Amino acid sequence: MAAVAGDDGGAGAGAAGTPGSGGGCCVFSPPAPARCLATVAGDGRVRLWDTQAGGAGRLRHEYVPSSHLSATCSCLAWAPAQRQRPREVPQKKKRRSEKVDVDEELDLLAIGTAVGSILLYSIVKGELQRKLSDGHNGKVNCVRWHQENDCLYSCSDDKHIVEWSVPTGKVKCKWKAEKGSISHLCLSPDGKMLLSAGCGITLWNLETKEVYRKFTGHATAVSSLTFVTIRPPNDSQPSDGITGLYFLSGAVHDRLLNVWQVRSDKKDKNAVLSFILADEPVYVDLATSGDREDPVKLAVVCRDGQMHLFEQILNGYCKKPLMPTCTLQIATSGKGNDVRPVPILAATFCSDSRSVLVAYNTLLHPIIERVTLNTSEAHICLVRDTQMTVSISTETAVTKVKTPIVTAEVKVLVPGIPGHVASMKPRLMESRKTEAKRKGTEVESSIEERLSAMDIDALKVKHKGGFPQADSFAVLLVQGLESNDSSILNKVLQIKKDALIKTTIARLPVTAVVPLLHEITRRLQGHPYGALLMVRWLKAVFTQHASFLSTLPDLVPQLGVLYQLMESRVKTLQKLSRLHGKLYLLSAQVAASQRVQDASTVNQTAKLVYAEESSEDENSEDELMEDHESDENWEEEKEERADDPKMNIDKEVSEDSGEDLHTENESEEE
Template sequence: MAAGGGRAESCCAFSPGPAQCLAAAAADGRVRVWSTQGSGQRHEYVPSSHLSATCSCLSWAPPRRPRQEAPQTKKRRSENVNADEELDLLAIGTAVGSILLYSIVKGELQSKLSGGHDRKVNCVRWHQENDCLYSCSDDKHIVEWTLPTGKVKCKWKAETGSISCLCLSPDGKMLLSAGRGIKLWDLETKEVYRKFTGHATTISSLTFATIRPPNDSQPFDGITGLYFLSGAVHDRLLNVWQVRSDGKDKNAVLSFTLTDEPMYVDLTTSGDRDDPVKLAVVCRDGQMHLFEHILNGYCKRPLSPTCTVQIATSGKRADARPVPILAATFCSDRQSILIAYNTVLHPIIERVTLNTTESHICLVRDTQTTLSLTMEAAVTKIKTPIVTSGVKVLVPGIPGHNTSMKSTLMESRKSEAKRRKGTENEWSIEERLCAMDIDVMKMKSKPGLPQTDSYAVLLVQGLESSDPSILNKVLQTKKDSLIKTTIAKLPIPAVIPLLQEIQRRLQGHPYSAALMVKWIKAIFTLHASYLSTLPDLVPQLGALYQLMESRVKTLQKLSRLHGKLYLLVTQVAASEKAQVVSSVNQTAKLVYEEESSEDENSDDELMADQESDENWEEEEDEEEERAGDPKMRIDKEISEDSGEDLHTGNESEEE
């Protein structure tokens, strides 16, 4: 009685009854069947569409009893025996919605069930008695298959989302389905009998914990004492639910604590209800937890495991490493347990009798020695090809550099060794470029800057040879488009050496920082995905990060200082400008005159002109008198006096 998750990581399943085989599906789409008796691999099945339709779940068919028929001939008897043995099938759910039935006896595909699902099959379960198969998928439906015909018998929608797991009751009358919540279905009416709360995440395993007695005469609605277990993704609790007739079963009655989410669950019970239920849970972290508990109702506190089993390699403590446990199942004696550990490609199956009085057990195993004893070494003959001098060998490496450089070095390796012995001086740049298979003559014939592809090649050569002249020629480029194109064509293995060279240049002259920032920006923009995959990126780029951070902090202080200096300079300039007093032009730019004032101004001007003319004549007479005889001046004064008298006389007469 085992339950595994519906995901690809947990595609392992022991055969029911006394476990004789272990079926495991790897990521390459191959399904392998291993013997639990230590005889190694028995079958390997590679589906025709294993790359596009990978295996998503596995389920073994229940063991069948031989049919009792009338006596027949020997030939018929052998055919019937073979027919009974062919019922030992393995159901394989795929990611495209089809189900493959693989025959262990024949070692070939027996049938293919299609047309029921159009999305990934998450779980497949066999009925104990009827020739039926139940499957659930991401398309929100549960399908009941008829095996003799391979057609869909019934299909119904069970959830609003995807269905991740199924489990059939021991009597074959009920079916559990789970997505986020859990539903208990009546298979006769296809109606929901109970609903349970479930988990916060997607449920990955379901297992019935108690077996209903076959001679129980109670009706379907009078089920009492029926328990089942459920585990979910990213949940470290294995909940236990109880099905009651009163309907008060929406919450879990108890839970078991784990170190990680459950990947494989197996339990064993006895006929006596007073005996504890033994539970083995394999978690994602590779540990196995054993529990012993009597299911007798509600329990507030989560139960801790009675024993935790872990497997590690032999050797010193520093060299030892943990070996993950893939699956575990109880043997028929309920005291020993079968454990499958190591990898899915080659699991190691071992029967262990555990002492549950110890809280933690670490089994030390030498996996290399075990594999060498069980695996058969295949003898192969390897023939080394003959490589002539005219053949150009392409090897993995940096494009444009190691690929072409390899052939040149293979051809002239002896001549280079002789030349190094004869000359103590280093090679010139031209000789290095010739050895690296670069057409130097074309570069010399074309004046100006080289193309971007040659820039990338030159940069790789400069990084590997640590030639400052080549690096200066490339890294002193100021064009942004040329820098981006060069970084885009730069090979992946040269990214880290380039960052180290840029870091060295940033620590040198401050003028180089303006150019190096452009290269750093282009590298982080175009190669961010590669840099994020490096596990040791922090120690490699820690110095560069500290260098950039110190410069950024200095830049903030300089910007603040620049703002203060700018404020002071503007204030000083404003004060100096205020001290310089410029000459003010007092002439009016605009004069407004009214119309009435024009005539008055004209009369005043005329009067002023007449007065000025009279004054001018008087001034001329005075000058003549001053210049003339005194007699004339006397006569003139007399006449003026007489004139004034006359005028006064006239004025009196007028009055």
């Protein structure tokens, strides 16, 4: 029984995302057994790992696209081994061609990008061979090679399928296939038909570019397609290329792997068989002998990191979904009884179809192991020390590493919170350690030497404040949020300077933004004076980190309490404004009445009293008598004053003044 490569060398789902990859992808190279594993992690770098027994897990090539940050790699596809055979060369270069025969069989790797271009990477040359552009306007979701001619097919979010000419790098044909985006492609083994899938599945005739047949498909986007060819029982009968042709399909968020049969009568658009999984499939590989009587073996890697093995004869309908015959899982042991699962990234059958080549751990450093499956056991769990395996492979793979020379001018940055980077300079401690190593002795550093090694001056700034307060406040704020320490949070959140608040929020890492908003929401519900301070912090957070908050998919439930709190206070703003106006008016009236009362307590004693003439008539008879006596006394005093010469002089002076007054009055009358 030999492994069948399907349409792309047994990598039916190689372009799909893998568990724990952060949106990356991986695919084994054809044919069985695979010689290489291509991976793309979240950093955008394409890495090629050796899968052979002698150097399994060794990094062979690493390619960094020039636009890997802006145009991330979205899918991978190995070129078929048949078209990668070395060309005939002169006899004198035969030995040279034989040396590179193995490498030339694995030459081209197609890399789809998020901007619509396709990169063709040559493993032999270790460089980019060609770039295919001007074909798609959206992200390339899948790339497939033709088995015979030099053609490449790709699909994208722009609803189109493009047929490329690899030698020229030009578009041969382009047609619209779906109403929505196309997520996956698959070529038939004879190269005459093409499957395209969004949610529904369409079978195309490549010669006429017409629809041959449509299938029901899945409720969500299809993530994997793989053809299966079963040889008819009587080989003498003519075959039209459709008899015994099946294909498998898996979709996003779908735990069923469906099997569809391609018939010439174009009837029955539903699946004939289904395999039940623990999670959605991300990598599918199959092995079959081609005989209808022999079962088809499937190795399906799910998003939860488990691999399921199925064995089923495709000869009719089956209503109930089939359960896996064996499940493989990788785990690593920690301290005590702590056993943690290790995700399986991809799996492919070996040439004997009894063992499976499994890649697990992470896409940055996968571990490749050949596992012989025992189908008598329903569940197999392999315990592996991944850290030790990675460290051993790293030590053997990395060679010719130069140790950097550390001098007094070198500044070493230690890891920390973004915006708070401590710097250190090697000083006396490093020099003493180097001397001790030369002499073969160990010298323990004192506390004074350790403190002197810290570059405190580098943390200071030129202003009078010394250390940057905003930087230290940002660190304290993160520490308070992580430890939920109210004393630290009170110290930071009681800042009243707007400039310092703005700088602190700007230096705050994005991971602490949502916890800070939760803390602000809790404090807004407390004392009004505290709410007055929290509004300043809330304004600074929304001003500095609005772009980050807009990217959160669960922003509404995260900030639901804060939104309701602000909405309730905004609704009562108009009522509070009216109440404030009335209270201000009342307080002004109370203050005015208080001033009136204070004015009434002033001393009312008159300093001067003026009585009018009409008031004399109202006097009593006693007063008249007294006035009469006073008049008599006045006459006596007048006579006495006439005899006195001094009084006469005063009289003359008064008469003169009286004349003057009289003349003035006359002038005024005139």
